[in-house]
Amino acid sequence: MDDHAARLTIDLSALRANWLTLDRLSGAAETGAVVKADAYGLGIETAVPALVKAGCRTFFVAHLSEAIRARAVAPHAAIYVLNGFAAGRMQDYVAHRLRPVLGSAGEIAAWRKRPDDAEPAALHVDTAMNRLGLRLDAALELAGSTPLADLGIGLTMTHFASAEEPQAADTQAQIARFSALQAAIQAPDSPNRAIRASLCNSSGHFIPGVPFFQLTRPGYALYGGNPTPGRDNPMQPVIRLYAPVIQILDVPAGEAVGYNGRWVARRDSRIATVSCGYADGFPRNAGNGPGHPGGAAIVAGRECPFAGNVSMDLITIDVTDVPEASVKAGDFVTLIGDTLDIDRVGVAGRTIGYEILTNLGRRYRRLAVGA
Numbered sequence: 001m002d003d004h005a006a007r008l009t010i011d012l013s014a015l016r017a018n019w020l021t022l023d024r025l026s027g028a029a030e031t032g033a034v035v036k037a038d039a040y041g042l043g044i045e046t047a048v049p050a051l052v053k054a055g056c057r058t059f060f061v062a063h064l065s066e067a068i069r070a071r072a073v074a075p076h077a078a079i080y081v082l083n084g085f086a087a088g089r090m091q092d093y094v095a096h097r098l099r100p101v102l103g104s105a106g107e108i109a110a111w112r113k114r115p116d117d118a119e120p121a122a123l124h125v126d127t128a129m130n131r132l133g134l135r136l137d138a139a140l141e142l143a144g145s146t147p148l149a150d151l152g153i154g155l156t157m158t159h160f161a162s163a164e165e166p167q168a169a170d171t172q173a174q175i176a177r178f179s180a181l182q183a184a185i186q187a188p189d190s191p192n193r194a195i196r197a198s199l200c201n202s203s204g205h206f207i208p209g210v211p212f213f214q215l216t217r218p219g220y221a222l223y224g225g226n227p228t229p230g231r232d233n234p235m236q237p238v239i240r241l242y243a244p245v246i247q248i249l250d251v252p253a254g255e256a257v258g259y260n261g262r263w264v265a266r267r268d269s270r271i272a273t274v275s276c277g278y279a280d281g282f283p284r285n286a287g288n289g290p291g292h293p294g295g296a297a298i299v300a301g302r303e304c305p306f307a308g309n310v311s312m313d314l315i316t317i318d319v320t321d322v323p324e325a326s327v328k329a330g331d332f333v334t335l336i337g338d339t340l341d342i343d344r345v346g347v348a349g350r351t352i353g354y355e356i357l358t359n360l361g362r363r364y365r366r367l368a369v370g371a
């Protein structure tokens with residue numbers, strides 16, 4: 001072990017393969033990529049060039065600052081800013097050729113002051129979530145009466161509340177509502193027939209019979225998350241996380257391990273302490289104690305349960321079942337990878353795989369492979 005950092009590998013060929021898988025599913029529609037939250041923790045500067053290489057030409061971020069970073073590595077792409085239009089920063093949107101996603105009458109009014117060379121914005125329509133966007137009736141009224149192009153709008157979009165449950169009534173209702181808007185936009189006398197539309201996130205690609213419209217917005221599945229929970233994951237894993245063993249201790253039966261003594265050895269045990277903890281974004285809720293089995297690591301090819309709480313910088317692992325000669329200080333154990341995919345790690349940490357990704361630590365030694 002030459003330093004204490006856990007190692008995060010990012011497989012860019014898997015990232016590209018995942019984008020291509022979704023692109024095949026979306027048929028004639030263009031497939032975009034959501035790279036908000038620093039490309040779900042992988043790094044905008046790492047992920048965006050790989051996606052451009054795969055053929056992606058449209059990116060979505062949450063913040064203006066992320067859009068400016070994406071622009072630096074994707075000079076020719078269309079870049080949308082999901083969290084709306086920060087009117088005081090008009091100059092930045094224009095200078096970097098960015099496209100705000102407008103979600104309210106106030107934002108639409110502010111965008112009317114754009115200069116002529118501004119890129120076309122998107123209009124966010126809320127079809128279920130009551131979170132962001134114009135209500136459907138307001139959007140129908142606007143699209144029925146006004147050429148959206150005159151407002152500087154080139155795309156309408158909505159977002160699924162539970163796309164991973166394709167049979168849910170909510171999901172089907174959202175498809176129906178958004179399709180009604182598109183039918184109005186595509187009516188023969190509509191001034192808005194050239195306006196494009198975007199509906200599907202990752203899981204949306206897997207809804208049987210879903211309309212893809214002209215553009216999709218996958219995020220999680222690109223990074224290896226399972227867009228079809230409960231079924232086999234059609235995506236390739238993109239990240240792997242390895243942590244170095246610092247020390248191996250013999251713990252007699254009856255003694256406790258870690259903060260608050262939440263794990264007590266039921267037999268004479270061996271405990272491996274590895275250099276990774278909740279300060280690295282590994283969920284503290286993945287601790288193993290009464291009522292929650294918590295997480296596991298793969299040690300010498302075998303899944304071994306955590307022992308006790310996850311500490312800030314350390315995790316303790318019960319390696320009693322691993323032959324003594326096959327694990328020693330300096331070896332690396334797998335915290336994410338193989339059977340421990342990000343969805344499983346999410347469940348072990350009482351959260352979701354999305355949060356495992358977006359919390360990926362800043363201390364990791366990061367290595368992009370498959371460029």
Ligand SMILES: *Cc1c(COP(=O)(O)O)cnc(C)c1O
Nearest residue numbers: 034159201202203217218219220
């Ligand atoms: C985050 C986000 C997406 C991507 O969702 P995934 O489930 O990660 O594929 C798409 N659209 C909007 C509006 C989003 O906020």
